[in-house]
Amino acid sequence: MSVISKPNLALTIGKYLALACYLAFALFPLYWLFKISVTPEKLIYTDGIALWPSEYTFDNFKSVILLTDFLVYFKNSIIVSFGTAAITTIIAAAAGYAFSRFNFRGKKVIIGIMLITQMFPLLIIIAPIYKIIAGLGLLNTLTSLIVVYTAFNVPFATFLMQSFFDGIPKDLEEAAMIDGCSRFQAVRKVVFPLTLPGLAATLGFVFTAAWSELLFAIMLINSNDTMTFPVGLLTFVSKFSVDWGQMMAAGVFALIPSCLFFIFIQRYLVQGLTSGAVKG
Amino acid sequence: MSVDKLTISASDLGRRRTTGKIKQIAEPYLYLSPSIILICLVIFTPLVIGISYAFQSMHLFNPGDVEWIGFEHFEKIYSDRKFFIALKNTFWWTFGSVLLQFSLGLGLALLLKQGFHGRKVFQALIFLPWAVPTFLSALIWAWLFNPVIGPLPHWFVSLGMLDEPYNILADPDFALFGPIIANVWFGISFFAITLLASLQSIPDEMYEAAAIDGASKWQIFSKITLPFLAPMIVITVMLRTVWIANFADLIYVMTGGGAANSTQILSTYIFTTAFKKLDFGYASAVSVVLLVLLLLFATLLLKMRQKFVRVN
Amino acid sequence: MARIELKNISKSYGNIEVMRDINLDFADGEFIVLVGPSGCGKSTLLRMIAGLETISGGDLFIEEVRVNDVEPRDRDVAMVFQSYALYPHMDVARNMGFSLEIRGEKAEIIKGRTAKSAKTLGLGALLERLPKALSGGQRQRVAMGRAIARDPKVFLFDEPLSNLDASLRAEMRLEIAKLHKRLAASMIYVTHDQVEALTLADRIVVLNEGEIQQVGKPLELYEQPRNLFVANFIGSPQMNIMKAEFTDNRLVLENGERLEVDVSLALNEVAHFGIRPEHISIVGVNEGHAIGEADVVERLGSDSNIYVNVENIGQILVRYHGDISLEVGDKFGLKFNLDRSHLFDLNGMAIR
Ligand SMILES: Nc1ncnc2c1ncn2[C@@H]1O[C@H](COP(=O)(O)OP(=O)(O)O)[C@@H](O)[C@H]1O
Ligand SMILES: [Mg+2]
Numbered sequence: 001m002s003v004i005s006k007p008n009l010a011l012t013i014g015k016y017l018a019l020a021c022y023l024a025f026a027l028f029p030l031y032w033l034f035k036i037s038v039t040p041e042k043l044i045y046t047d048g049i050a051l052w053p054s055e056y057t058f059d060n061f062k063s064v065i066l067l068t069d070f071l072v073y074f075k076n077s078i079i080v081s082f083g084t085a086a087i088t089t090i091i092a093a094a095a096g097y098a099f100s101r102f103n104f105r106g107k108k109v110i111i112g113i114m115l116i117t118q119m120f121p122l123l124i125i126i127a128p129i130y131k132i133i134a135g136l137g138l139l140n141t142l143t144s145l146i147v148v149y150t151a152f153n154v155p156f157a158t159f160l161m162q163s164f165f166d167g168i169p170k171d172l173e174e175a176a177m178i179d180g181c182s183r184f185q186a187v188r189k190v191v192f193p194l195t196l197p198g199l200a201a202t203l204g205f206v207f208t209a210a211w212s213e214l215l216f217a218i219m220l221i222n223s224n225d226t227m228t229f230p231v232g233l234l235t236f237v238s239k240f241s242v243d244w245g246q247m248m249a250a251g252v253f254a255l256i257p258s259c260l261f262f263i264f265i266q267r268y269l270v271q272g273l274t275s276g277a278v279k280g
Numbered sequence: 281m282s283v284d285k286l287t288i289s290a291s292d293l294g295r296r297r298t299t300g301k302i303k304q305i306a307e308p309y310l311y312l313s314p315s316i317i318l319i320c321l322v323i324f325t326p327l328v329i330g331i332s333y334a335f336q337s338m339h340l341f342n343p344g345d346v347e348w349i350g351f352e353h354f355e356k357i358y359s360d361r362k363f364f365i366a367l368k369n370t371f372w373w374t375f376g377s378v379l380l381q382f383s384l385g386l387g388l389a390l391l392l393k394q395g396f397h398g399r400k401v402f403q404a405l406i407f408l409p410w411a412v413p414t415f416l417s418a419l420i421w422a423w424l425f426n427p428v429i430g431p432l433p434h435w436f437v438s439l440g441m442l443d444e445p446y447n448i449l450a451d452p453d454f455a456l457f458g459p460i461i462a463n464v465w466f467g468i469s470f471f472a473i474t475l476l477a478s479l480q481s482i483p484d485e486m487y488e489a490a491a492i493d494g495a496s497k498w499q500i501f502s503k504i505t506l507p508f509l510a511p512m513i514v515i516t517v518m519l520r521t522v523w524i525a526n527f528a529d530l531i532y533v534m535t536g537g538g539a540a541n542s543t544q545i546l547s548t549y550i551f552t553t554a555f556k557k558l559d560f561g562y563a564s565a566v567s568v569v570l571l572v573l574l575l576l577f578a579t580l581l582l583k584m585r586q587k588f589v590r591v592n
Numbered sequence: 593m594a595r596i597e598l599k600n601i602s603k604s605y606g607n608i609e610v611m612r613d614i615n616l617d618f619a620d621g622e623f624i625v626l627v628g629p630s631g632c633g634k635s636t637l638l639r640m641i642a643g644l645e646t647i648s649g650g651d652l653f654i655e656e657v658r659v660n661d662v663e664p665r666d667r668d669v670a671m672v673f674q675s676y677a678l679y680p681h682m683d684v685a686r687n688m689g690f691s692l693e694i695r696g697e698k699a700e701i702i703k704g705r706t707a708k709s710a711k712t713l714g715l716g717a718l719l720e721r722l723p724k725a726l727s728g729g730q731r732q733r734v735a736m737g738r739a740i741a742r743d744p745k746v747f748l749f750d751e752p753l754s755n756l757d758a759s760l761r762a763e764m765r766l767e768i769a770k771l772h773k774r775l776a777a778s779m780i781y782v783t784h785d786q787v788e789a790l791t792l793a794d795r796i797v798v799l800n801e802g803e804i805q806q807v808g809k810p811l812e813l814y815e816q817p818r819n820l821f822v823a824n825f826i827g828s829p830q831m832n833i834m835k836a837e838f839t840d841n842r843l844v845l846e847n848g849e850r851l852e853v854d855v856s857l858a859l860n861e862v863a864h865f866g867i868r869p870e871h872i873s874i875v876g877v878n879e880g881h882a883i884g885e886a887d888v889v890e891r892l893g894s895d896s897n898i899y900v901n902v903e904n905i906g907q908i909l910v911r912y913h914g915d916i917s918l919e920v921g922d923k924f925g926l927k928f929n930l931d932r933s934h935l936f937d938l939n940g941m942a943i944r
Contacts, residue, residue, distance in 0.1 A: 015391065019402065022388055022468075026406050029420045029465065032430070036423065049431050095315040102308035110312060117323050118519060119574050121526045123550045124567035127333065127560050128326035151322030154315045171677035174644050179691035179742070180665040183307075189694075193681045212413035214529060230415050244429075251416045262411035263404040270403075270477050304646065 030255070037061070037248035044244055060249035069224055070250050073232030077211060078257070080142050080228055084149040084210040085203045088157050091150065092202060093195070096161025097187070101170065114155035122215060130219050140223040148216050153206045160205065164198030165191070197268035204265030211258045229254050333564035353565035362541065362549065363566065370545040370570075373456060374525045377463045382517060384464065385471025392472065393479045410469035418533035421462035425449050425534075455539035459531045463524065471516060478512040479505070514585040522574045546570045594745040594778050595620050596641065600650035603636055603802075611636060611802040614650065618780070618795075623772050626782045627789040628799035629825070634782040637799070638748050641780060643667050654745065665694075670739035671748040674755065676731045678723040684710070684734050685719040688741045709740040713767075729760045740771070747779040753788065765791060786826055790814070798822050815932075820864060820940035829869050829897060831934070832908050836865040843935070847904040849881045853930055863943070866934035869897070869911035873927045874918075880925030884908060886918050900926065 039053040047053040138144040176186035214230040236247040424430040433445035448454040528547035535543040554563035601614035626634045639645040643664035689702040713733045753761045790810040798805040806818040817823035842850040884900035898910045935943040
């Protein structure tokens with residue numbers, strides 16, 4: 001707003017106070033996770049409510065890496081999440097492009113179908129999916145997870161991609177087609193470079209979703225070799241007597257990729273959803 | 281332009297003409313086909329099978345023992361006291377979570393819309409909870425509410441909200457607040473991101489015009505900002521409401537529906553029925569009821585939006 | 593350079609027909625302007641020629657080849673969009689050379705051609721800038737440069753100047769005219785601005801509600817509008833139109849004045865009498881065809897527009913060349929130059 005107004009001291013203080021509250025609310029739980037992960041096991045309960053333990057140690061991190069199958073889970077999660085993110089983004093980009101650029105019969109029906117996929121309790125389809133995947137002999141494979149995750153993430157990713165495409169003027173493609181491009185070339189040379197932020201945002205969005213997913217992972221995977229990280233984390237609870245410090249250390253590790261990714265893409269997410277973001 | 285170039289292009293055209301029309305009509309379907317095929321195979325086929333379970337008596341571990349029982353499950357739901365407790369809790373859980381997520385998300389979006397020092401870093405950090413795996417969020421919050429290993433109960437006592445530090449997750453009167461707070465923590469980002477994006481699409485000229493017309497800050501907010509955001513608000517609220525009503529993970533990990541069923545919502549009830557009692561038929565029937573309720577809600581909201589948009 | 597022929601072209605969106613019976617024949621190297629009010633279908637027609645819209649009915653020929661189903665890229669046309677449609681992620685040079693790049697030309701050839709067209713348009717210093725770092729006028733030039741660099745059969749322009757301010761618009765108009773002279777290329781130019789149409793065109797096509805109203809040279813349209821729509825649309829300020837009746841072999845205006853116009857009409861048929869503001873002169877109170885009272889006087893320096901209230905007829909606009917010492921409320925006579933008047937029948941068609 002370029003309207004001139006006198007800075008109001010109380011308002012400014014209030015604003016920064018509010019910002020501080022938001023930040024504290026957002027970060028304190030993460031801080032607590034970190035605190036527990038560096039607390040030596042013997043102090044977990046005695047220093048339970050202290051803001052910082054009287055002693056700290058990085059042993060938990062060491063033992064997570066050296067003594068558990070955490071690295072396997074981590075690798076599996078990376079494969080599943082990247083695979084899901086990449087495939088979903090490609091499929092959703094194609095669908096979002098169709099929604100953004102074409103008017104065709106059945107468009108509303110297809111949008112309706114995609115909306116319905118967001119509406120029902122997942123449990124209703126878990127047993128059937130289990131049976132189908134088992135029937136195909138795909139239990140305990142990462143492929144089965146990637147396929148299921150992709151299907152569930154495609155609808156929202158499609159709406160995301162559509163709004164990114166909507167922000168790119170149709171004129172640009174038409175100009176490219178007149179300049180000698182086929183539609184595919186026009187998309188590749190003109191639309192694609194302008195959608196990169198959108199693609200990055202969708203990629204990151206789906207990655208975080210796949211990285212966290214637990215329900216299907218529990219159902220479809222029970223071999224240690226193909227467990228993803230959330231399932232693996234659950235084994236910390238059930239297998240041994242719970243080692244909270246180790247578990248939290250594993251949690252900190254697990255946060256790193258999705259948080260890094262999210263920090264990187266959140267800007268594009270906002271930017272891309274802002275209509276008319278791309279202007280010549 | 282030479283003659284033979286003309287003839288070449290003329291014969292070229294004949295070939296193109298036949299494919300041209302068909303290609304043009306088929307094009308959007310071609311782009312949509314991967315997603316439609318995938319959704320039909322992976323979501324709708326199992327969904328139909330799953331819905332059919334609602335009309336069968338079936339337990340996962342004796343698969344031979346399946347029979348069609350018509351609406352028996354639904355009759356049972358009608359007299360199931362736990363179902364109605366869960367329905368009531370679902371309402372409060374969803375309503376409380378959405379209301380708080382939305383209002384705090386809107387506040388955050390409005391703050392982020394104004395510039396301030398370090399905004400970029402702040403924005404990156406403030407959205408972080410969204411990236412935390414749900415399961416982990418639930419565990420962290422369960423810890424925070426535990427008086428032995430978490431500070432929250434002690435803070436509540438200092439603030440005079442509790443008489444002594446105990447775990448509110450175990451108190452039937454307050455237990456639902458635990459998961460709701462965790463859910464709010466996790467979900468503010470979603471609203472803040474979508475609302476911030478719509479806020480940024482409001483052209484500055486509109487604010488300037490309103491300011492020149494002598495509108496106060498509050499008038500600008502209520503007469504320009506809110507109406508402009510309304511369509512987006514309806515869509516995000518609808519998506520979130522539906523999603524939160526179905527969202528069992530947080531509660532399941534934090535309380536397991538416990539403190540005397542006070543945190544049992546329909547989706548956790550479905551879970552318990554399926555995995556603890558192994559009664560998949562009944563679980564499916566409850567799911568179908570939940571799905572129908574959510575569909576009704578969504579239709580209602582979209583109808584309202586249509587009306588609203590037309591009035592504008 | 594190319595001859596373009598449109599035969600019975602029509603266009604529908606769903607059940608709504610927005611264009612019908614379009615028959616046109618453009619000669620090689622001609623500068624054609626499509627003009628008409630907003631929403632009349634100018635852009636649609638241009639986009640059908642470009643291949644961006646499907647043609648619902650009829651045939652389109654470019655150089656005797658039917659191109660209805662030919663992809664835009666194979667039509668060898670260049671287009672300047674109203675929004676310019678510059679590629680935001682490419683610098684000016686690459687924007688201009690893009691079509692050559694797509695056609696796989698060698699880098700040196702692309703460079704030479706872009707440099708040449710950049711020079712023509714005075715863009716030499718801007719070649720490495722991105723579109724967002726250009727002013728509106730510069731963007732417009734780049735959009736033109738992009739078309740020129742291609743050396744296409746046909747240039748298409750869709751209201752290319754409408755986003756510019758008045759002085760830039762006049763400047764670019766002149767430049768487009770020069771460009772056409774130098775390239776001698778076929779150009780089809782869409783505008784709703786009749787000044788652009790009259791100054792640029794070899795021939796003008798006037799469109800309204802998806803139908804062709806008249807095709808002709810600029811002065812032809814001005815002097816012999818085929819119907820009321822064209823009469824109103826071409827010429828600024830607008831032609832004065834008055835109701836008239838034909839009785840006793842005379843044309844009678846509503847103030848009772850009998851005009852000596854040489855036509856034969858059916859008895860008692862109501863018609864319209866049209867006279868342009870510049871073809872009315874101010875005379876003594878009882879010397880003209882009507883008596884009026886000045887209502888508003890606009891002094892433009894070179895001309896004056898005088899809005900005159902005439903009893904029983906209404907307001908008539910008179911254009912006076914130069915300045916005139918008239919005050920609001922002054923009474924005087926109006927004399928119509930009947931040789932340059934226009935008559936229209938009940939259906940709005942011109943009678944002579
Ligand atoms: N995609 C479309 N769907 C339906 N009607 C359209 C579409 N595009 C244009 N029209 C209609 O076609 C008519 C001509 O539009 P257009 O060619 O853009 O007019 P203009 O002369 O202002 O360039 C208008 O009445 C417009 O409403
Ligand atoms: Mg137009």
